[in-house]
Amino acid sequence: MSIKKxxxxxxxxxxxxxxMGFLLVLIFILDLFLGSVNIRPAEVIRAIFRDTGSDIxxxxxxxxxxxxxxxxxxxxxxxxSGLQMQTIFRNPLAGPYILGVSxxxxxxxxxxxxxxxxxxxxxxxxxFGNWILVISAWAGAGAVxxxxxxxxxxxxxxxxxxxxxxxxxxGLTAIVSIMQYFSSESMLKAxxxxxxxxxxxxxSGQLNVLVISVSxxxxxxxxxxxxxxxxxxxENYAGSMGLNVKASRTIVFVCTSILAGSVTAFCGPIxxxxxxxxxxxxxxxxxxxxxxxxxxxxxxxxxxxTASDIVSQLPGSExxxxxxxxxxxxxxxxxxxxxxxxxxxxxLF
Amino acid sequence: xEVRDSSILSFDSLEIGYGSRNRKRILLPPLSATANRGExxxxxxxxxxxxxxxxxxxxxxxPFYGGNIIINNENLSDIPRLELARRIGYISTEIIRVSNxxxxxxxxxxxxxxxxxxxxxxxxxxxxxxxxxxKTGMSKLExxxxxxxxxxxxxxxMIARVLAQDADIMVMDEPTAFLDLPxxxxxxxxxxxxxxxxKTIIFSTxxxxxxxxxxxxxxxxxxxxxxxxxxxxxxxxxxxxxMFESSESGxxxxxxxxxxx
Numbered sequence: 001m002s003i004k005k006x007x008x009x010x011x012x013x014x015x016x017x018x019x020m021g022f023l024l025v026l027i028f029i030l031d032l033f034l035g036s037v038n039i040r041p042a043e044v045i046r047a048i049f050r051d052t053g054s055d056i057x058x059x060x061x062x063x064x065x066x067x068x069x070x071x072x073x074x075x076x077x078x079x080x081s082g083l084q085m086q087t088i089f090r091n092p093l094a095g096p097y098i099l100g101v102s103x104x105x106x107x108x109x110x111x112x113x114x115x116x117x118x119x120x121x122x123x124x125x126x127x128f129g130n131w132i133l134v135i136s137a138w139a140g141a142g143a144v145x146x147x148x149x150x151x152x153x154x155x156x157x158x159x160x161x162x163x164x165x166x167x168x169x170x171g172l173t174a175i176v177s178i179m180q181y182f183s184s185e186s187m188l189k190a191x192x193x194x195x196x197x198x199x200x201x202x203x204s205g206q207l208n209v210l211v212i213s214v215s216x217x218x219x220x221x222x223x224x225x226x227x228x229x230x231x232x233x234x235e236n237y238a239g240s241m242g243l244n245v246k247a248s249r250t251i252v253f254v255c256t257s258i259l260a261g262s263v264t265a266f267c268g269p270i271x272x273x274x275x276x277x278x279x280x281x282x283x284x285x286x287x288x289x290x291x292x293x294x295x296x297x298x299x300x301x302x303x304x305x306t307a308s309d310i311v312s313q314l315p316g317s318e319x320x321x322x323x324x325x326x327x328x329x330x331x332x333x334x335x336x337x338x339x340x341x342x343x344x345x346x347x348l349f
Numbered sequence: 350x351e352v353r354d355s356s357i358l359s360f361d362s363l364e365i366g367y368g369s370r371n372r373k374r375i376l377l378p379p380l381s382a383t384a385n386r387g388e389x390x391x392x393x394x395x396x397x398x399x400x401x402x403x404x405x406x407x408x409x410x411x412p413f414y415g416g417n418i419i420i421n422n423e424n425l426s427d428i429p430r431l432e433l434a435r436r437i438g439y440i441s442t443e444i445i446r447v448s449n450x451x452x453x454x455x456x457x458x459x460x461x462x463x464x465x466x467x468x469x470x471x472x473x474x475x476x477x478x479x480x481x482x483x484k485t486g487m488s489k490l491e492x493x494x495x496x497x498x499x500x501x502x503x504x505x506x507m508i509a510r511v512l513a514q515d516a517d518i519m520v521m522d523e524p525t526a527f528l529d530l531p532x533x534x535x536x537x538x539x540x541x542x543x544x545x546x547x548k549t550i551i552f553s554t555x556x557x558x559x560x561x562x563x564x565x566x567x568x569x570x571x572x573x574x575x576x577x578x579x580x581x582x583x584x585x586x587x588x589x590x591x592m593f594e595s596s597e598s599g600x601x602x603x604x605x606x607x608x609x610x
Contacts, residue, residue, distance in 0.1 A: 226468035230461050232447050239410050241461040241514065242434030288450035291467065 013285060013292060020299040024072070027306045031068040032060065034315035066207050067200045068306060073214045074199060074263050075273060075305025079297040080221045081259035082274025083281075085145075087228050087290070088252045089152050091161060092338050095275030096260035099148050099165035101141045102271075103172035105257075105264035108140025109133055110176045113191045114183040130209045130266075137265035142257035144168065149249070198323050199267055199309055206266050213262035220255040221294050228252070228290040271324055272331020273308075277301045279334055304330065357421060357549050358407065358437075358518055359383040364415035365399060365406045376402055379416055380575040382568050384551055386517070389544040391560035392553040394570030395592065400553040401442075403570065404520050407551070408439045420518070434462035437518040438511035442526055444503065446496055452506050453491050456481055459513030474513075481512035485539060501532035508539065519543070521552040525559070537563055557589075561609045584609055 032048075033041050039056055046052065047060040078096060085094040085101075096102050112133055147168065152161050180188055202210065227248045230238040239245045263270060281296035282288065308330060312321040360382060366375035376399040384390045392400050405411035407418060409425055418425035420436055428436070438459070445455065459481070460474045470478070482488055485505040495503060504524060511519050524540065525533040537559050544550050544565070551568075554560055560567055561580040569576040569588055576588045583589050584606065593602045 223466070226461070226464070226466060229458060229468055232450070233445055233455075233458060234443060236405075236410060236441055236443065237439070237445075240408050240434065240439035241458065242431040243461065244430060282449050286449050287454070288447050289454060 016284060017295065017299070020296070020303065024299055024302045024306070027303055027310070028068055028072060031071065031306050031310050032064050034310055035059070035064055035313055036316075036318055036320065038316065063200065066202060066204065067309065070199045070202055070207060070210065070267070071306040071309040072302040073210055074267055074270065075277070075301035075303070076298050077214045077217060077259040077263045077301075078270060078274040078305070079277035079281075079301025080217060080294065081256040082276075083278040083290075083293055083297045084221065084224070084228065084252050084256050085274070086278055087231050088249065089148065089161070090232075090234060091152070092279070093159075093162050093275065093335065095272070096141070096256065096264075097269055097271040097273075098162065098169075098275055098335075099144070100169035100172060101144045101148075101256070101260050102264045102269035103169040104140040104142075104144030105137035105261040106140065106269055107172045107176055108136035108138070108143075108261070109194060109265055110179055110191060111140075112136040113194060114179045114187050130203075130206050134209055134213060134262050134265040137261035138257045139261075141261035141264070142253060144172070145253045145257055149253070195268055202266050210262055210266050213258055217255055217259035217262070218298065220251065220258075224248075224251060224255065225290045225294055228294075229288075232288055267323075269324070270327055272327050272335065273301065273305055276331035276334035277304055279338060280304070355385045356383050356419075357386045358419070358551070360407070360416060360418045362416035363403075363406065363413055363418060365402045365411070365413050367402065367411065373414055375414055377570070377575070378573060380570075381416075382575055382577045384518075384549050384566065386549055387544055387547050388549055388565040389541055389563065390549070390551040390566045390568060391564040392551060392568045392570065393555070393557070393560050393592070394553075398570050398572065400570060401522050404439075404522050404551065404553060408437050408520050409433055410439070431462045434514065434516070436516050437520060438514040438516040440504075440507045440511060440519070440521040440524060442522050444500075444527070445507070448494070448496055450495050451491070452482065452487055452493050452495060452498070452509075453478065455495055455506050456487075456509045456513050459510035459515075462514065477515055478513050481509040484512060484543075485509040499532075500527045501529075501535060504528065504532075504536055505539065508536075508543075512543070517547070518549045518551070521550065523553050523555070525554060525556065533559070557606075580609075 032044055033039070037059055039059065043056050044060050044064075047054070047057040048065070051057070081101070082095040085096065085099065086092055148161070148165060151164055155161055180191060183191070227238070227243055230241055230243045231248065235245045238248070260274065277300050278293065278297055281293055281300050284300070285292050285296055287293065305327075308323060308326040312323045312326045314321060360380065362379035362381060364375050364379050365377060366373055368374045380403070392403065394400050402411060406413045409430070420428065420433070425433070456478050457470055457474070460470065460477065461468070463477075464470065464474060482491055485508050487502065487505050487509055490498065490502060495506060498506065504527075508519075508524070519540075521540070525536050528536060533556070540550050540552065541563055561584065564580060567578060567580055567583050569583060569592060571591055576583065578586075578588070589606055590603050
């Protein structure tokens with residue numbers, strides 16, 4: 001970030017929000033215009049607003065528009081869950097992917113698909129099945145959140161917690177592999193199809209569930225702004241200022257589990273957006289105030305994720321990169337920067 | 350125990366400790382003491398005797414297992430969380446290091462029990478924050494980031510945060526622990542002036558000099574009891590010496606304590 005400390009007077013913050021909002025709209029439109037099939041912008045716009053029944057309309061309305069909407073909501077969900085995890089664990093390296101919350105959600109999904117009849121998810125119960133899928137992902141994510149909280153109440157060292165989180169993620173993935181080994185062919189097929197899930201594979205029913213869940217998460221996050229600010233000082237200070245720490249912790253757990261779990265349920269585990277975006281936002285706005293960081297993460301999360309989606313399309317070419325490799329290449333430099341800055345554990349965020 | 354009119358905080362037969370109901374560990378026999386409005390109270394005692402646990406119990410962060418704590422003639426357990434935060438503020442030994450947080454931001458967090466659902470800083474809060482920052486002499490550093498402050502400045506900001514909380518009682522766990530000698534006296538002078546202006550301040554310290562010369566009241570915690578009194582009373586009746594009973598250099602320390610008489 002090129003902005004120097006103290007260079008940013010408070011009054012320019014609305015301007016940054018306006019620029020970010022503009023960027024999000026711009027990138028969203030770009031995402032509609034760019035893809036493996038070359039379609040002129042004018043035709044894209046016509047396809048959105050007019051019922052032409054052409055192939056172009058099918059591409060734009062059935063594929064590009066849902067995918068762009070998915071990208072925005074996935075970006076928002078991962079960034080907001082990362083932000084809240086970093087605050088509640090007081091750990092700059094916390095994020096749904098790195099601490100195994102996404103793997104927990106995967107295990108939840110695997111238990112539903114592999115453990116029960118695969119028909120449950122794939123059959124005519126489609127709409128209902130999506131909710132079962134997403135709720136099991138929430139439960140898996142929530143279980144890992146509680147485990148990490150339990151560990152971090154005993155160990156303060158953020159690097160140790162990070163390593164344990166990675167171990168936990170590997171362990172959960174191993175359990176899923178074992179379950180795959182013992183499951184029947186049809187269940188396995190259903191599960192493998194799920195693991196290949198990306199931003200573009202959502203049915204309209206799934207997109208509905210994702211949008212409803214993430215919107216709920218956004219709503220809870222906005223209601224949590226005040227308590228997140230108090231939690232920046234740790235649970236002791238927050239409690240001494242009148243915060244109900246237990247209730248707040250539960251609310252943050254539920255909120256992050258809904259956000260990270262919903263994304264994992266429909267798009268698979270997507271790495272490094274949750275950890276990187278909150279840091280980018282903190283450094284753009286130079287603040288620790290969640291009244292700025294929550295809306296900032298919503299905008300930046302949407303921008304970064306949609307931009308990653310555009311890059312993964314390799315516009316103009318036939319091939320598509322896995323979304324996870326793009327987000328990793330964006331996120332890992334940020335993580336390395338945090339680790340280098342935290343060598344002596346002197347700064348928390 | 351008789352509670353005088355000027356008493357703002359008192360506890361009676363208080364059993365402090367930690368652990369769950371089934372596996373609780375009570376640290377000390379039942380304790381009783383009082384703090385009056387505007388008093389500067391030093392809590393002294395050896396490491397691990399239970400000073401921090403007592404302070405945490407007084408602000409409602411730690412459950413206690415017997416007796417009661419009275420704040421403004423009301424039982425602590427009857428006071429709602431937010432109301433309690435408007436009456437009593439706390440500074441622990443924990444050092445706050447949050448990047449991108451300014452002095453103003455940290456002090457503003459003290460308004461938590463007074464602001465609305467989203468934490469909006471209205472004019473009244475803004476005034477309280479500005480007042481707290483100026484009383485602690487931090488006005489020039491208002492826009493600085495807290496990670497850039499010295500230990501002494503950071504402690505001032507923590508005190509400003511409690512001032513902004515607008516509580517009559519301030520509880521501080523070793524507020525001078527990380528400070529050099531001048532820094533220590535600056536902070537002690539600051540809290541002494543705050544006590545003179547009407548705040549009741551209860552702080553733990555290992556500095557016998559500070560406790561004996563600058564405070565109004567001492568709560569001396571020994572392994573088997575709490576002795577309460579003015580610095581003079583404790584010196585004259587020999588209570589302080591009992592803190593060193595088990596210490597090898599007990600005799601030298603008794604000589605040292607005579608200098609304060």
